[in-house]
Amino acid sequence: MTAARRGNLVTLALLAPSLLSAILLLVIPILIVIAFSFAEQDTYGGAKFGFTLTSYRELFQSIYLPIFVNSLQLAAVSTLVCLLVGYPIAYFIALRAGRYAGILLALLLIPFWIDFIVRMSAWMVLLGRNGTINSALLGLGFIEQPIRMIGTYPAVLVGMLYAFLPTTVLPIHAALNGLDRRLLEAADDLGATPLQSFWRVTFPLSLPGVMAAILFVFVPAMGVYAIPVLLGGGKSIILGNLIVQLFLDFRNIPLGAAVSVVLLAISSVIIVCYMRVLRSVEEARA
Amino acid sequence: MKNWRTLFTSVSLIAFASGASAAELNIYAWSGEVPQEIVDDFAKETGITVTFDTYDSNETMMAKLSAGASGYDLIEPSQYTVQVLAKQGLLKELDHTKIPNLGNLGAPFREVSFDPGQKWSVPYIWGxxxxxxxxxxxxxxxxxxxxxxxxxxxxxxxxxxxxxxxxxxxxxxxxxxxxxxxxxxxxxxxxxxxxxxxxxxxxxxxxxxxxxxxxxxxxxxxxxxxxxxxxxxxxxxxxxxxxxxxxMWIDGFAIPASAKNVEEAYKFIDYIMRPEVAAKAADLSKSATVIDEAKALLPKEVAENAAIYxxxxxxxxxxxxxxxxxxxxxxxxxxxxxxxxx
Known part of the structure; x- marks a missing residue:
């Protein structure tokens, strides 16, 4: 056995556990979902394996299109909101917080050890008609009547912001943290105003982080399920809710599987685009 | 002599009890309709280990059943759901000899349009x-x-x-x-x-x-x-x-075709049809019982509540x-x- 071949075998042996679990827990389930999306459906919720495009044809009917539009729109708006709030936080932690940076990062992450649904229920308590925010505002005399927050679009956005803030802050923080401070000093020496040095030095260098943040928010945001139901009153459903509705309420496993496959395809396209853009950014810098 | 017999009985009882403790029952019911207390009482009386899950739509329950082995031994479908599940072949035909308390059903619930002859389900509460x-x-x-x-x-x-x-x-x-x-x-x-x-x-x-x-x-x-x-x-x-x-709806108990603990499921159905148990369940869940004798046992504020009856x-x-x-x-x-x- 040659050394190279032995090396390959060792690599394979070391990779085996993760490769096996990836195949078992990721590849096979996805293949099952894909197989179901081509299955046939009967009125009473049985799925017969076969090859039919019925589900995909049905999916591109007009009644499902608004859900795709809703989902893309919610994901885009949530991503924008997360960036607008998350960037300053990441900037502050990376460049201004000094020795408190570690503590601030920990504070950002600790709440996420609590179960997601519990945290969303906490928001229902905060935003409720007799909730903490309304009681405080009423008590301070700022409002006469409680404000309606649960069951509105802004409440959904607040939930999305809360859920995805860490995934926005962390990659941007990572990019800013690695920033060579001498570049900022140089900009300063050459007479750039703080705003100019931000736009022409800091921001371009943080772009890979920003793009990672966009990816980490946009892709999962299209599939969220609990936030529109708990904070939005279930009035505006998105792809995640459609999948649940098709599987559980309508017992239409093939159509539910087809929606999942399309969602997977959209996510994959976005990830491929991201990788292309990232490469061109890096090439431009080199 | 008498002491010997007592000793023998208690020994066999202990043996029986320890054997029964291995028995299991997995119930899947409407949320808020089968009180936890009833489940606990049943478990205590029979020694059966009960797992209890709830749903808030018939469709969710049907989806789990039609997706294959759900692991449930007892479900609580509403009237139209009994029809759908029976058509799909997802229910076990009931053996009435295993439900001695079946006779406790009130007259309107003995013959129901959605399940003639109580072939697939036994009414539990209505509303x-x-x-x-x-x-x-x-x-x-x-x-x-x-x-x-x-x-x-x-x-x-x-x-x-x-x-x-x-x-x-x-x-x-x-x-x-x-x-x-x-x-x-x-x-x-x-x-x-x-x-x-x-x-x-x-x-x-x-x-x-x-x-x-x-x-x-x-x-x-x-x-x-x-x-x-x-x-x-x-x-x-x-x-x-x-x-x-x-x-108006009627929710009843049915046994999925895939159930593993069928005997235990029958035991639970029969248990919850005892007048005193049915009354306790109806009182706690604030629902209308299908057992006439149970209605007589209910506190006045439940039996005369127009929201319930x-x-x-x-x-x-x-x-x-x-x-x-x-x-x-x-x-x-x-x-x-x-x-x-x-």
């Missing part, structure tokens, strides 16, 4: 679909589904997040019967439900009782049991079976939803349109 309001917010008592379209309660009206239940209101507000299979009527109801979204706070079929009790909602569509539960602590909540009819004339007008067959697709497409409308 109605209507709406509840909070007097703090709704000053003139509403009597019609139209109250759930009233713009003065904008943002504080909630509908059940359940397709067939939402369509009861959508159809009846237009003067049609709930559970219709007429495409035009379903389409009209869909339009009404879409129009209603402007005034809705949301859809909810899990804690609608809390919503109206806390004042987050003024009016909620609901099933009477959950409403009667919050009425017990908040007298400002009132339950209404609307003039248009509302609906509505007057006969109301019941005569209520619709009884049966399997809608191929019209299911019409309802589903309509419901998707309702849910996606902005």
């Amino acid at each position: 109605t679909t209507g709406f509840a309001y909070n007097e703090d917010c709704v000053k003139t008592p509403p009597t019609s589904w139209k109250a759930l379209w009233d713009p003065q309660y904008e943002g504080r009206i909630y509908m059940l997040d359940n397709m067939l239940a939402a369509y009861i209101a959508g159809l009846q507000v237009n003067g049609f019967k709930a559970g219709t299979t007429n495409a035009e009527e379903i389409e009209k109801a869909t339009q009404s439900l879409i129009e209603q979204k402007k005034v809705l706070g949301g859809y909810n079929s899990t804690n609608f009782g809390d919503l109206v009790a806390s004042g987050e909602a003024c009016i909620v569509q609901g099933w009477n049991g959950s409403i009667a539960q919050v009425m017990a602590t908040n007298p400002n909540v009132k339950y209404v079976i609307p003039d248009e009819g509302g609906s 509505p007057p006969e004339d109301k019941l005569m007008k209520a619709d009884f939803i049966l399997d809608v067959g191929d019209a299911t697709k019409l309802y589903q497409d309509g419901w998707t349109k309702v849910k996606t409308a902005q």
Whole structure:
């Protein structure tokens, strides 16, 4: 056995556990979902394996299109909101917080050890008609009547912001943290105003982080399920809710599987685009 | 001699008890309908280890059953669900000799249209679909589904997040019967439900009782049991079976074809049909019992509660939803349109 071949075998042996679990827990389930999306459906919720495009044809009917539009729109708006709030936080932690940076990062992450649904229920308590925010505002005399927050679009956005803030802050923080401070000093020496040095030095260098943040928010945001139901009153459903509705309420496993496959395809396209853009950014810098 | 016999009996009892402790039962029932206390009592009496899960729509339960081995031994479907599950071959035919207490059923529940001869299911409780309001917010008592379209309660009206239940209101507000299979009527109801979204706070079929009790909602569509539960602590909540009819339902127990612990399932069905157990279950869940003798054991405030036992004339007008067959697709497409409308 040659050394190279032995090396390959060792690599394979070391990779085996993760490769096996990836195949078992990721590849096979996805293949099952894909197989179901081509299955046939009967009125009473049985799925017969076969090859039919019925589900995909049905999916591109007009009644499902608004859900795709809703989902893309919610994901885009949530991503924008997360960036607008998350960037300053990441900037502050990376460049201004000094020795408190570690503590601030920990504070950002600790709440996420609590179960997601519990945290969303906490928001229902905060935003409720007799909730903490309304009681405080009423008590301070700022409002006469409680404000309606649960069951509105802004409440959904607040939930999305809360859920995805860490995934926005962390990659941007990572990019800013690695920033060579001498570049900022140089900009300063050459007479750039703080705003100019931000736009022409800091921001371009943080772009890979920003793009990672966009990816980490946009892709999962299209599939969220609990936030529109708990904070939005279930009035505006998105792809995640459609999948649940098709599987559980309508017992239409093939159509539910087809929606999942399309969602997977959209996510994959976005990830491929991201990788292309990232490469061109890096090439431009080199 | 007598002592010996006692000793022998107790030894065999211990042996029996330790053997029985291996027995299991997995129950899947409507949330709020089978009280945890009843489950615990049963487990204590029989030594059977009970796992107890709940659902808030028949469809969710059916989805789990039709997806294959669900692991459940006992389910609690509503009337039309019994029909669908039986047609799919997902239920076990009941052996009446294993349910000695079957004879305790009240007369109206011995012969039911959706399951002639009690072949697949045994009724457990019954109730109605209507709406509840909070007097703090709704000053003139509403009597019609139209109250759930009233713009003065904008943002504080909630509908059940359940397709067939939402369509009861959508159809009846237009003067049609709930559970219709007429495409035009379903389409009209869909339009009404879409129009209603402007005034809705949301859809909810899990804690609608809390919503109206806390004042987050003024009016909620609901099933009477959950409403009667919050009425017990908040007298400002009132339950209404609307003039248009509302609906009546019967939830019963059935054994899935895939059940592994069939004997234990029969034991539970028979247990919950004992008058004193049925009475306790009805009292705790604030639902109407199907066992006549149990009704006599109920405290007055439950037995005479109009939200639980509505007057006969109301019941005569209520619709009884049966399997809608191929019209299911019409309802589903309509419901998707309702849910996606902005």
